[in-house]
């Protein structure tokens with residue numbers, strides 16, 4: 088399998104696709120392209136990114152292509168077994184799917200105001216009301232997942248799952264932009280930050296030289 092992703096420093100959807108590949112346990116190679124660089128428009132129409140119209144992550148599985156983080160999770164879960172990605176318990180499973188879908192389609196204010204940016208910290212960032220509401224909603228979803236289904240594990244549904252994959256970039260944003268988190272959410276965030284795959288991603292992100300102004304916050 089080959090996963091095409093964007094800058095590790097900035098591309099939150101790429102992080103999700105990459106974590107999904109890691110979670111599958113299958114071997115894959117990665118191709119990192121810089122979003123919106125000088126070759127971007129050409130790459131969109133002349134490369135393995137044609138099927139996704141230039142969006143990353145895009146996964147090539149042999150001759151088969153699948154793009155969009157949730158579709159990649161679905162594809163890989165079908166290949167390796169759903170229990171790697173989703174809780175077994177049907178009630179937990181329904182909630183995990185709902186959390187993932189809500190992340191995939193929602194939280195526009197938080198996403199727009201706090202672009203993922205691994206590296207500098209913007210702890211003096213002041214979220215507007217809509218952004219605060221997004222953060223509160225996320226924290227309440229985490230609280231419910233952790234209290235009902237966290238069990239003895241540190242992750243949203245106990246063991247690392249699709250829900251953690253979808254929310255890992257939120258953990259990164261909360262960290263970068265200095266959001267104050269209640270104790271349980273801080274503990275959950277620490278578990279994500281200390282996960283070896285996240286450490287691997289962050290190390291690679293910090294080595295990248297690309298600077299994309301549109302994802303940098305003026306200080």
Ligand SMILES: N[C@@H](CCC(=O)N[C@@H](CS)C(=O)NCC(=O)O)C(=O)O
Pocket residue numbers: 093097098099100101122141142143144154155156157191
């Ligand atoms: N809904 C898609 C979003 C993919 C997406 O928008 N990726 C961004 C990078 S984080 C991208 O490819 N941007 C380039 C562009 O829009 O041209 C997913 O879940 O994968």
